[in-house]
Amino acid sequence: MPMKIGSDEFKNRVDKGIRDSFMRSAVASAQDGIGQRRQAAADELGNWEEWRSHGEEIRQHVLAHLDYYLELLSENVARRGGHVFFAQTKEEANEYIREVALKKKAKKIVKSKSMVTEEIHLNAVLENAGCTVVETDLGEYILQVDDHEPPSHIIAPALHKNKEQVQEVFTKKLGYKKSSKPEELAWHAREMLREEYLTADIGITGCNFAVAETGSICLVTNEGNADLVTALPKTLITVMGMERIVPTFEEMDVLVSLLTRSAVGQKLTSYITVFTGPRAEMEADGPEDFHLVILDNGRSNILGGEFQSILQCIRCAACVNACPVYRHVGGHSYGSIYSGPIGAVLSPLLGGYDDYKELPYASTLCGACTEVCPVKIPLHQLLHKHREVIVEREGKAPISEKLAMKAFGIGAASPGLYKIGSKIAPTAMNPFTVGDKISSGPGPLKAWTEFREFPAPNKERFRDWFKNRAKVDHE
């Protein structure tokens, strides 16, 4: 699977995540910090719920008319002299980009941050074609230097690392000799990268939003690296998921406002880069040649179905930052480059249930994700929908669970059976009960009592108390 990371089983990945105390404290402090800033930035607008509804409307409108907007976008990119390639699969996308690189005899490629190129494993394809690929987003750069470690968060890919760990990577791999101060680390990366921009043959970017009306691409960064990637190399390739379109600059404005507030708690990021096609006459910089690769890779299968709302996503990661499960297991536990609630919904859709069947269950359905989503994706409901599909259509639930749930369904639906079951519960639980608690239970109670006490059933059920009380009252 394209976006799969590692081959470890889900349980082992989670165990590893839970044992990584460095990662967990880095994630917890990032979640707390970003969470507070996000809330403050949302509150500052005064009518955040209206903004969310507006964002949702825009995204739903685009998805409902995606064929129209894709055509409009393609026409306008072409009109400005750009090349548009529609890739149905990751192989088609990779092959097109590889051919451009070969045709340009490219030796060096600089990239700004792009989850879609992670999804299709583009870097490996280009490296096999003999190119040197350099990530210029600081987080991505750190991971690339650290033996191509996969991202653990969709907007802060190196979130799982603290500054001491970054210092260690830089010292080992880049001969870095300074301290673990973020400023010194960032400065070192900046010095290393500056030369790369100037000597690169091709720039590759992702896409936050493509403006259909003008054929423009909008990139949102805090480092300014996308500015240099789009301005300096002679050839520029942008890779976008087919759903990342806005009709006009007006809607882009709304979504950028929602994105920067939700992602990092800022009114705006330091750089909002917008470019249109290759360099035109009278323009001072920009590429001579521009290619827009529009990727499907499973997205059109989601369109029109019960999971369509996941395509509203603008990749802000607010859900990831609010998720109490992500907090304790970290991004790599998801086994996909898309982690957190968005990853748990999207990964099984793009990569299949075989690899990702556990992800929809890695949630308490607490709804924290749904509450913060700036475009109102009902994330916890989609996680539940996956469970329903896994159980009822895919038939992938364990047999023991199926039997238990069937029995539960029958018992719960029958007042008679329920009454008998609840009446004999104290006797049935007697062998396991000490005082008023069960410390080592049978069946499903085993997992519960591994680290929690379970209450012993009441000797007198509430319903009996209520009945007897009524009798006493009447006597």
Added chain:
Amino acid sequence: MKVSLFATCLVDLFQSNVGKATVELLEKLGCEIDFPESQVCCGQPSYNSGYVKESKEAMKRMIETFEDAEYVVSPSGSCAYMFHEYQTIFKNDPNWEHRAKELAEKTYELTEFIVDVLKVEDVGARFEGNVTYHTSCHMTRLLGVKKAPIILLNNVNGLRMTELPGKEKCCGFGGTFSVKMAQISEQMVDEKVSHIEETEADYLIGADAGCLMNIGGRIERKGKPIKVLHIAEVLNSR
């Protein structure tokens, strides 16, 4: 006012004290309580696990059970929310959609019922102690009941409230999640317990039997001297 009590299976089987306190409290507030005998489980455990078909029969029994009720009140935000969710589950089902909607419209979580329907903000309770309150996810986010329990607790004589740090974070219960993903659930409840300890409260109060069973079970296993109480028990003390 006539109230039909939806006690929930956890309360019926494991926490009858909570049921008793709920009945006594509502009676003090002038309600006449009825407990429809044919009530079973709301179906949430199997529904949330993805067994939608299997759960629907239990849901239909519950709709029938409470069909004649004037008000349905439950001492659990999560279970009360489930009754509201029936409308979505039976959407486009000609036999049940309308009946599910009627049930949702008259179903309230206990504190919401006291504040919004009975229009009572001070139940005249007295409870001496340092407490903190756990805001359950389904009750606050899905049912939308945020203020009622706090209003009621703040008016309890002798009660000293310290806000729980990270109060919006899930405790790690999540129904079958607590056993299916036990390793993750343990980390979540541990963080919750350490936040409770930070408040130096003697009592943890909550309004959802599931969360309280999870947090309470962990507190007990760790041997912490913190007592766990349902909000009905606190509001019913004099």
